[in-house]
Amino acid sequence: MQDNIIDRRSFFKLGLLGGSVVAASTLGGGAVLKAAELTDSPKSLQTKSNKIRGRIFFQTQTEFDTLSAACERIYPKDNQGEGAIGLGVPYFIDNQLASAYGYNDREYMQGPFMDGKEEQGYQTPMKRKDIFLEGVHALETNAKKRYKKSFSSLKGKEQDEILRDFEKGKIQTIGFKSSYFFTLLREMTIAGVLADPIYGGNDNKNGWRMMQYPGAQMSYIDKIASDEFFDIEPVGLADMED
Amino acid sequence: MAEILKKVDVVTVGAGWTGGIIAAELTKAGLNVLSLERGHMQSTENFNFIHDEWRYGINYGLMQDCSKDTVTFRNDLKELALPYRKMGSFLLGNNVGGAGVHWNGWTFRFMPYDFEIKSRSFKRYGNKLGDDYTLQDWGLTYKDMEPYYDKFEKTCGISGEPNPLAEKMGSFRSSPYPQKPLENTKILKRFESTAKEMNLHPFRLPAANSRSGYTNPDGQELAPCEYCAFCERYGCEYGAKASPITTVIPKAMSTGKYTIRTYSNATQILKKDGKVTGVKFVDTRTMKEYIQPADIVVLTSYVFNNAKLLMVSEIGSQYDPKTGKGTLGKNYCYQMNMGTTAFFEEQFNTFMGSGALGTTCDDFIGDNFDHSREKFLHGAMIYSVQSGNRPIQSAPVPQGTPSWGAEFKKALNYNFTRNIFIGGQGASLPHKNNYLSLDPTYKDAFGMPLLRLTYNFTDQDRALHKFITDKTAQIAKRMKGVKSIKKGSYLKNYSIVPYQTTHNTGGTTMGANPEMSVVNTYLQHWDADNLFVVGAGNFQHNSGYNPTDTVGALAYRCAEGILKYHKSGKILA
Numbered sequence: 001m002q003d004n005i006i007d008r009r010s011f012f013k014l015g016l017l018g019g020s021v022v023a024a025s026t027l028g029g030g031a032v033l034k035a036a037e038l039t040d041s042p043k044s045l046q047t048k049s050n051k052i053r054g055r056i057f058f059q060t061q062t063e064f065d066t067l068s069a070a071c072e073r074i075y076p077k078d079n080q081g082e083g084a085i086g087l088g089v090p091y092f093i094d095n096q097l098a099s100a101y102g103y104n105d106r107e108y109m110q111g112p113f114m115d116g117k118e119e120q121g122y123q124t125p126m127k128r129k130d131i132f133l134e135g136v137h138a139l140e141t142n143a144k145k146r147y148k149k150s151f152s153s154l155k156g157k158e159q160d161e162i163l164r165d166f167e168k169g170k171i172q173t174i175g176f177k178s179s180y181f182f183t184l185l186r187e188m189t190i191a192g193v194l195a196d197p198i199y200g201g202n203d204n205k206n207g208w209r210m211m212q213y214p215g216a217q218m219s220y221i222d223k224i225a226s227d228e229f230f231d232i233e234p235v236g237l238a239d240m241e242d
Numbered sequence: 243m244a245e246i247l248k249k250v251d252v253v254t255v256g257a258g259w260t261g262g263i264i265a266a267e268l269t270k271a272g273l274n275v276l277s278l279e280r281g282h283m284q285s286t287e288n289f290n291f292i293h294d295e296w297r298y299g300i301n302y303g304l305m306q307d308c309s310k311d312t313v314t315f316r317n318d319l320k321e322l323a324l325p326y327r328k329m330g331s332f333l334l335g336n337n338v339g340g341a342g343v344h345w346n347g348w349t350f351r352f353m354p355y356d357f358e359i360k361s362r363s364f365k366r367y368g369n370k371l372g373d374d375y376t377l378q379d380w381g382l383t384y385k386d387m388e389p390y391y392d393k394f395e396k397t398c399g400i401s402g403e404p405n406p407l408a409e410k411m412g413s414f415r416s417s418p419y420p421q422k423p424l425e426n427t428k429i430l431k432r433f434e435s436t437a438k439e440m441n442l443h444p445f446r447l448p449a450a451n452s453r454s455g456y457t458n459p460d461g462q463e464l465a466p467c468e469y470c471a472f473c474e475r476y477g478c479e480y481g482a483k484a485s486p487i488t489t490v491i492p493k494a495m496s497t498g499k500y501t502i503r504t505y506s507n508a509t510q511i512l513k514k515d516g517k518v519t520g521v522k523f524v525d526t527r528t529m530k531e532y533i534q535p536a537d538i539v540v541l542t543s544y545v546f547n548n549a550k551l552l553m554v555s556e557i558g559s560q561y562d563p564k565t566g567k568g569t570l571g572k573n574y575c576y577q578m579n580m581g582t583t584a585f586f587e588e589q590f591n592t593f594m595g596s597g598a599l600g601t602t603c604d605d606f607i608g609d610n611f612d613h614s615r616e617k618f619l620h621g622a623m624i625y626s627v628q629s630g631n632r633p634i635q636s637a638p639v640p641q642g643t644p645s646w647g648a649e650f651k652k653a654l655n656y657n658f659t660r661n662i663f664i665g666g667q668g669a670s671l672p673h674k675n676n677y678l679s680l681d682p683t684y685k686d687a688f689g690m691p692l693l694r695l696t697y698n699f700t701d702q703d704r705a706l707h708k709f710i711t712d713k714t715a716q717i718a719k720r721m722k723g724v725k726s727i728k729k730g731s732y733l734k735n736y737s738i739v740p741y742q743t744t745h746n747t748g749g750t751t752m753g754a755n756p757e758m759s760v761v762n763t764y765l766q767h768w769d770a771d772n773l774f775v776v777g778a779g780n781f782q783h784n785s786g787y788n789p790t791d792t793v794g795a796l797a798y799r800c801a802e803g804i805l806k807y808h809k810s811g812k813i814l815a
Contacts, residue, residue, distance in 0.1 A: 121738055227428045
């Protein structure tokens with residue numbers, strides 16, 4: 001490591017000494033806090049992608065293929081770059097469904113359950129893992145009924161037509177509205193594109209790169225007052241581990 | 243049987259801003275203080291990997307566990323209230339430091355008008371809104387509050403500059419802001435120049451994000467803000483944002499007279515012969531019940547929990563909207579956010595920022611303009627803030643863009659760095675049908691009823707919201723280089739689903755007499771002189787500013803009151 005680059009851990013050690021960050025900054029132009037240098041991460045880390053990934057929730061290939069195809073329609077591959085599949089979004093969703101998100105772990109799940117107004121929020125006893133499972137099955141059933149084919153083998157326009165009916169709440173489902181499933185699917189697709197790559201999506205930070213979001217930078221103190229626009233190579237949380 | 247612990251001088255329920263301020267002030271004066279905190283201990287060190295939008299921003303990593311406790315909600319008296327199963331509309335804090343850890347740092351004083359809203363409005367406009375709006379004066383004036391504001395702002399090291407309309411508003415400062423304003427930016431300068439062209443009076447938003455290195459009067463140090471863009475919903479990894487865990491709590495700890503008991507969930511305030519005797523709580527690691535006896539009890543948890551603890555402990559009289567009788571739960575208020583997004587071809591560093599890095603103006607708040615021809619009182623601050631856009635939560639797309647698919651992707655990616663938001667934060671005035679009570683059906687993890695929120699926006703709110711939304715659109719339209727604008731929609735029914743603001747107020751109001759308030763102006767309960775209740779629940783209405791400065795100021799006043807009471811043993815006001 002070059003002398004003039006301070007890694008994240010050393011930076012925090014400075015801060016934790018108690019007041020040393022304050023002291024350094026008030027010296028003005030000192031050698032300690034040069035934020036431009038702090039935000040640079042080693043180039044070798046920037047090309048690494050999420051190689052280790054696997055399904056831990058969906059049990060059948062058809063379920064996973066249906067989910068993948070639906071996500072891709074929400075955030076498709078185009079001339080800017082990868083779509084949801086290329087960014088690993090289906091794995092992001094699968095992994096989340098197997099953890100706290102899928103199990104509504106920190107939410108009030110006690111009864112009685114009654115239908116409320118839209119203003120009162122969801123009132124279903126179903127956990128999100130089950131809503132996704134049933135939702136994905138409903139996408140497949142619908143594709144078979146309309147086109148006698150699997151959802152994942154339909155043309156884009158045909159998939160969109162089915163997804164739009166889900167979005168409008170036109171599809172019969174038990175325990176939840178199809179529009180609620182669509183809302184979750186849309187939210188999770190975008191989250192998978194844009195959450196930190198440690199969660200299995202946003203492969204190689206390409207979701208961020210497409211929108212010129214620099215990720216988890218430590219500091220912009222030397223750039224904030226500038227009128228210039230900064231196109232900064234993104235940094236993720238994994239880049240900050242020793 | 244609950245185990246009875248050794249008595250302390252003072253017990254607080256909660257260890258956030260109010261509990262921390264009380265603890266610091268009382269331990270400095272030699273009292274022993276113990277805080278019950280349902281969450282875990284945390285400090286700046288916990289936030290080294292805080293730049294994680296999915297964990298903290300979207301999945302509320304620092305917030306209350308709703309599986310243990312939440313509220314129920316209905317729009318009006320005739321409806322069935324149902325549980326707020328997942329957080330949305332407002333975000334309740336958890337762990338040591340509470341919501342003071344994940345705030346943005348906007349630190350405004352309320353106006354002289356706010357503290358005397360009823361008498362001042364009636365004098366100028368008569369009973370303009372009618373009797374359904376339960377406006378009340380707060381029992382003290384801005385002049386009374388000023389020393390406490392000054393104290394809190396010095397504790398936090400607020401970075402700010404004078405408000406050009408201060409004199410017109412009747413506001414004054416006994417000393418200038420402790421630090422000069424945060425850095426200025428291209429986005430904020432664009433807003434400022436447009437506002438000036440329109441004869442508005444912009445000034446830099448007072449910020450608890452420290453401009454430089456700062457040592458507060460307690461000797462606690464803040465580091466300079468790095469503008470890293472992770473403030474709201476996040477703890478500061480640099481110790482640059484003033485919070486209870488960077489200021490008052492370490493100060494109280496340094497006296498050797500302060501204890502925080504974590505994993506301790508208060509379930510009841512105990513009372514005997516017109517006094518309170520202590521707090522019953524559950525240790526959530528063992529589910530064992532304890533009683534913490536104390537000479538003085540201070541409720542320093544969030545608005546909802548302070549009200550709920552009084553209700554389940556049957557202290558005070560529950561407000562009934564049908565008869566108008568009772569005070570506990572009355573004058574619950576929220577706030578309104580409105581605004582317009584402007585889209586540009588040029589790029590801005592939208593992803594950089596700090597919680598309270600902003601510019602604002604007070605031309606349309608309080609009684610700073612004539613309301614004779616309007617159907618509402620009060621108003622809103624109008625601002626632009628660069629708190630740092632994060633891509634999942636804040637990536638706006640222009641009007642008419644589809645919400646998914648190829649066109650959406652293109653617009654999302656193109657516009658992330660090409661937008662400026664002009665916002666308003668509107669005052670909320672109390673209405674007889676907006677209140678807090680206990681839910682008859684749903685229970686928390688400890689067998690206590692959930693708090694029930696009955697709330698809807700009023701005609702006053704809708705008129706104010708429309709007026710300010712239109713103003714923000716006028717500003718956005720005039721900004722140099724603007725390509726298109728997206729004006730926010732006008733108010734519909736209040737929905738608890740989308741995030742709006744965590745500025746809930748009222749329910750345990752303060753005032754000059756027990757008929758109109760739960761506590762007196764030292765935040766001492768009218769029905770039990772050794773019980774104090776402090777927080778935004780004390781507000782008789784909500785102004786168009788962020789509440790933390792007023793909450794902090796009230797906590798300092800409460801601490802002063804407790805010390806007086808400790809000596810005299812008498813009701814204070």
